[in-house]
Structures are given as C-alpha cells and as structure tokens.
Amino acid sequence: MFINFLRNNKIAAGVLTILRIYVGYEFISAGWQKLSSGGFDASGFLAFAVKSATGDHPAVQSWWADFLTNFAIPHVDLFNFLVPIGEFAIGLGLIIGCFTKTATFFALMMNFSFMFSGTTSINPQLVLLSIFIIVAGSNAGRFGLDYFIKKFVPKMSEIKEKGHVEKRVA
Template sequence: MSTNPTQTSAAETTFGNVLDFDLQGTLAGYWIVALRVITGYWFLHAGFTKFAFVSGEPFDASGYLLNASGSPIAGLFAWVGSTPWMLEFTNFMIPMGEFLIGLGLVVGALVRLASFFGGVLMVFFYLGNADWAHGLVNGDLMGLMLFVTLGVLGAGRVFGLDAILEKTELGKKRIAKFLLG
C-alpha cells in the first residue's frame, strides 16, 4: 500500500483494496472464458437467426417497439417504431449489432467495446420488456450483468484475440484500454 494517502499504485483503489488480479491460467480465468464464449454464442445466434437470408423474412422490430406500453421509455419506443428512418435503422442494427457483439465475444476481440454495446442493447431490452410481473430481476437484467462482468474483467485477455491485439501498435494506443480487454 502506498505511504502517501493521495497516491495509489496501479493495483490499488483509493481505499487500498487490490483492483487487479490475474485471470490467466486460473480457475477464474477458465470460468470467464466460458462466460464470454457462452454469452457471445447467445448473441451471435440471436443476431444470425434474425438475418433475412436465414429466417426467410426481414427482421421487423415495429411490433415490439409499438407495443411496449408498460415501458418507462414507451414514448421513445413508439417514436422509433413510427418513424420510418429510425425503424429502418433499428431493423438493421438489432440483428447486425447482436451478430457483431456475439462474434467479438466468441473470438475475444474488442471485448470491452462489444460488452458496452451488448449492455446498451440489454438496457433497451430490459426496459422494453418492462412487465416485471415476477419482479425486477429477469433474464434481460442477467444479460446486462454478464456484459458488465465481461467488460470489467477484460475477458478478451484470456484465450482471446485481445491478448494478441494488445501486443500490437493498436494495443499501445490510449484508446485501446477502452476497447480491448
């Protein structure tokens, strides 16, 4: 622990607790890889099956958006569902976003970036499915927690391409710590 209370090392928080821990080669490391790959497959599959060439018809979020009446952001969803260009953008981004987020997680590339956008989608899914008849904790909230966990722990560094990318010129850039991991 630092002797100066205003300075902390890279491995300490302001309160002196250890912030960094090694996941590589430990049981926790293997577990985080399993979480990353399973979560990635979940989103990769969800996005892939929404593509028109797979499902046989184009993805359409209008029913979901226009019928989210119990949602705290129902007005936003109704606007998106009734505004042609926003609906077209949403109909493209949901399947493509899910697919790319899933792909990034499965191969362990740009995991923090993928986790951030996965979390954003899960917030919208959570608020859109705001029935909450069985309480506030549901699968969408659990998905959000998975994405936060993967991003915070830098899950791409364990058996992922992020470990390789961090050794390149890209990995030496300041922005890389927000994207890789």
C-alpha cells in the same frame, strides 16, 4: 480485491472466457436467427413496448416510450437493420475475444434497451454476466484475439515516453 482478481488472475481469465463465449453464443444465435429468417421487423415489438407504458403499473417508463414513439418507430427500418447485425457482431466479437470490452459495452446497451422496452427473458442474466466481463477489462479477452491485438496497440505510457502526446496548455 475481487476486482483485482477479475482483472489479473489467469484462472479468472479462464472463467471469464467461458462466460464471454456463452454471452457471445446467445447474441450470435439471436442475430443469426433474425438474419436468416428472411426479414426481421421490430415494429410489433416497439408498438407493444409503447402500449406497455400505460395503465396503473406500466412496464415501460414514459420517457422510454417517448423515445420509441418519436425516434425508434419512425426509423424502424434502421432498427430492423441494426438489431440483427448488432447482435451478430457482438456475438462474434465475444466468441473470438476480439474487442471484448467494446462488444460487451454494446451487449449491455442492447440488453438494457430490451429491458427498458418491458421484456425480461434472458436479458437480466446476460447483463449480470456482462458486468463481470466489462469489469474484468483486458483479462476477459486474454484467451482470445485481444491478446494478440494488445501487442500491436501501444500503451499510453509508451506513447507519452516517445513524446507523441501533446501537453495541455493551462
């Protein structure tokens, strides 16, 4: 019942728009800060996360520290590029309501990555709000560009009616 409300109700769409813009603002401002500072470097953050995987009560799980050690740190230049651009793009998408579900998915991925690395800050709050946005589906982008994009993308039922979908052979 609540999920149906989130996915179909216009009042829910209005509330979701406010939540979407707030989450988008947090992302776009974090991305812009990194982009405009003249050089973002994640190496210190990554090293601290790996260091936090030791001790009696580690803040970072060993499997995540292994990922950071074996992939993220050796490719820190890639992360130095992707994190600010990603944050900015996610924020922009959420603010204007364009590809809302995709932007929210990547917002969740980034927030969980930060939390896996031992930080909390605003990330749990953004995860909680993002869950409402992603569960709402298309309704979260009703008051945004998704409303207009949706008109140009055919529904799966329309594609099937026109016979554009090949039938599977058993």
